[in-house]
Amino acid sequence: MPTRFSTVIILLGLLMWPMTGAMAHTWGDPVVGNLDSIGSDTMAGLMLRWGERLEQRYPAVRLQLQANGSATAPPALAEGTTRLGPMSRRMTASEREMFEASHGYPPTEIPVAMDALAVFVNRHNPLGKLTMTQLDAIFSDTLRCGAETSIERWDDLDRPELAGPIDRHSRNSVSGSYGVFRRDALCGGNFRVDVNEHPGSSSVVAAVAATIGGIGYSGIGYVTSAVRPLALQEGDGPAVMPSERTTLNGEYPLSRTLYLYVNLPPGESLPPVERAFIDLVLSPAGQDSVRESGFIPLPESVIAAVRQALGLNVPWGHVSPR
Amino acid sequence: MTERSLSPSPWRRRFRYVRDRLFTLAVTACGIGVILAVLAIGVFLVVEVVPLFTGSASTANSDAIDIESLWLPQQYPGYDEPQYRWQANAATDADTPMFSLTPLAWGTLKAAVYALLFAVPLALGAAIHSACFMSRRLRFRIKPVIELMEALPGVVIGFIAGLVLAPYVERHLVGVFALVLVLPLGILAAGIIQARLPWCLSKRVPLGWAGLWLIPWLAGLVALTLGISPYLEVLWFDGDMRTWMDQQLGLDYATRNAMVVGLAMGFAVIPTIYSLAEDALAGVPASLSEGAQALGASQWQTLWKVLLPAASPGIFSAVMIGAGRAVGETMIVLMATGNTALMTLSPLDGMRSMAANIAIELPEAAPGGVHYQLLLLCALLLFVFTFCVNTLAELVRSRLTQRYQRLGGTT
Incomplete structure (x- = not known):
């Protein structure tokens, strides 16, 4: 079984020399102990990289990671089994209510990275761009984005060089990518029944690469040279290719933010271990890990604002509340 | 001592x-x-x-779930007609999810039926040949090898089926369809030729060793068929059979379809059926077949009138256990189909089986929610089904053993 089906518990770092003198005199507060994380499968690799970097900085910390999917984070946060919940989408209203019902205050939402959903076709397909209405007409049968009729075959696009049936590929219905695509590309409508559902993003890419009439979507980090990403056009606007720049300036229509949810009572500051982790995530080194994992780093201004809100700009030695 | x-x-x-x-x-x-x-x-x-x-489920829309809504077509907003739909969505609160178990049950049975269509004739044919006609020396070597196939993990078969077999079949449709015709006919032709050969030649290719000398013959046929199929494709189907089927017959060919699943899962089920059926046939007391032959029956008559009727409960239970395995098989269906919750009979369409559905969605279903409970309901249905099938098969088989003992056999 692929790892995403079983509970993946990754123990990072060994408790090698806890409380070594070297640690204590570098930082005001000892950063020691376990950090639990339960949530997104998309972000598993990214969390792992951050965990490795954290361990390099503080050998006495270990990150325990369970990556079963974004939907597992809110219950775990509400029940208090974890204090970190990575999610590849925003919490829904009902998930927020569940957290508030058990803690009395809302969860703290920290954006940590951006991701663009690329729509791609087989590399032999000459198609260069699609409008958002056409995209909806290809993938949905509810046509909420304003198309008159469904696009059943490539011939329906009225391009002489395109013909034949369309092979549609998607992620499975519980993944964050599926939810984002459904909300932003299908205007909240439903997928057609004959859309193939794949358990992983790389599986979508492989399937589109193998079929000449294939079309699919995945996070931009998964796109290989065997498929060709399409430019997307909203209304009468320009057709936009997915890239770091177009995602950050909001021109590309299918983008999402990846979040880290933490349980932070109002008026209190983060415990040392979580503080060290989030400080790392929102540092240049942490954002390098984002790029290495195939996601898009947050813009500087957003990082500065988030750090400000969390009180992370103060040098370490001075914040110890004790 | x-x-x-x-x-x-x-x-x-x-x-x-x-x-x-x-x-x-x-x-x-x-x-x-x-x-x-x-x-x-x-x-x-x-x-x-x-x-x-x-109705005590934790989520608000639980009142919408009853037996009728799970199994009958439902009217959803945005559609003209009632639909069978399975579309769970954990990511948004906006729409009511659509939970219909009918397409999942359909997909499960469709996958199993196509697997059995492929596996039963092959496995039973192999069992009959190796129990009744094959030379003992060859049989003792071949049987463990086929049973070793059972040890192949489903993930491996599914991986090969989804990423190697499915694209290959799609590119070589004509060749694959031609093989379906050519291979059985080729085997028949080999039998006829073998029977007509003069004695000095036919003793070199005895029936008991057909398992070996057929291999080069069939390999040659496969190579020939695949070799000339591109020319046939140009001649009959304008160079691309998939486009031709699409334009002339209106058939849409999905890359990951029931045919590929049938082939891959059939491969996984063959050892089970073969092994059990072979045991049943080989266990028929020798006194029966010897008696029949002493009365002048030919080998063929002995097989049809004596051996097969005597072993039929064992063969039945072999097929049942194979069906149980096919219904419960997860990874092959998950990886070799597109997991499309369709309800068609066509071998060229995909399907979504209950087991694959559980494997895909359970990790992200919130425990205690309606979606989670529905997935466990699928699990319960699978459990009950395989439990009943296996129990029935075991009962039939144990009665067979008793019958053999009454007839004086050793099994």
Whole structure:
């Protein structure tokens, strides 16, 4: 079984020399102990990289990671089994209510990275761009984005060089990518029944690469040279290719933010271990890990604002509340 | 044996007695433990599923779930006609999810039926040949090899089927369809030729060793068929059969379809059916077939009138156990189909089976929610189905053993 089906518990770092003198005199507060994380499968690799970097900085910390999917984070946060919940989408209203019902205050939402959903076709397909209405007409049968009729075959696009049936590929219905695509590309409508559902993003890419009439979507980090990403056009606007720049300036229509949810009572500051982790995530080194994992780093201004809100700009030695 | 072991000292005898009792106890405890574990799984599933129907599920839209909504077509907003739809969505609160178990049950059975369509003729044919006609030396080597196929993990078969076989079949449609015709005819032709050969030649290719000398013959046929199929494709189908089917017949060919699943899962089921059916046939008491042949029946008559009727319960149970495996198989269906919850009979369309659905969605379903409970309901249905099928097969098989013993066999 692929790892995403079983509970993946990754123990990072060994408790090698806890409380070594070297640690204590570098930082005001000892950063020691376990950090639990339960949530997104998309972000598993990214969390792992951050965990490795954290361990390099503080050998006495270990990150325990369970990556079963974004939907597992809110219950775990509400029940208090974890204090970190990575999610590849925003919490829904009902998930927020569940957290508030058990803690009395809302969860703290920290954006940590951006991701663009690329729509791609087989590399032999000459198609260069699609409008958002056409995209909806290809993938949905509810046509909420304003198309008159469904696009059943490539011939329906009225391009002489395109013909034949369309092979549609998607992620499975519980993944964050599926939810984002459904909300932003299908205007909240439903997928057609004959859309193939794949358990992983790389599986979508492989399937589109193998079929000449294939079309699919995945996070931009998964796109290989065997498929060709399409430019997307909203209304009468320009057709936009997915890239770091177009995602950050909001021109590309299918983008999402990846979040880290933490349980932070109002008026209190983060415990040392979580503080060290989030400080790392929102540092240049942490954002390098984002790029290495195939996601898009947050813009500087957003990082500065988030750090400000969390009180992370103060040098370490001075914040110890004790 | 030495004298000491024939009359051991009283102390030693007592020690052996206690050791035997302890061991018996341990074995019994393990057996009971296994039975309890199976029961506990059933009870767990039932307990988790019951709130779905009593309405005490934690999520608000639980009142929409009853037997009717799970199995009959439902009217959803945005559609003209009632639909069978399975579309769970954990990511948004906006729409009501669509939970219909009918397409999942359909997909499960469709995958199993196509697998059995491929596996049963091959496995039973192989079992009959190796039990009745094959030379003993070859049989003792071939049987373990086929049974070794059973050890292949489903993930491996599914991986090969989804990423190697499916694209290959799509590119070589004409060749694959031609093979379906050519291989059985080729085997028949080989039989006819073998029977017409003069004695000096046919003794070199005896029937008992057909398993070996057919291999180069069939390999040659496969190479020939695949070799000329591109020319046939140009000649008959304008160079691309998929486009031709699409334009002339209106058939849409999905890359990951029931045909590929049938092939891959059939491959996984063949060893089970073959092994059980072969045991049943080989276990038919020799007195029966010898009696028939003594009365002048030919080998063929003995097979049809004596061996097959005598072993039919065993063959039936072999097919049942194969069907049970095909219904419960997860990874092959998950990886070799597109998991499209369609309800068509066509071998060129995909499907979504219950087991694959559980594997895909359970990791992200919130425990205690309606979606989670529905997935466990699927699990319960699968559990009940395979439990019944396997029990039935075992009952039939144990009666067969009794019958053989009455007839004086050794099995």
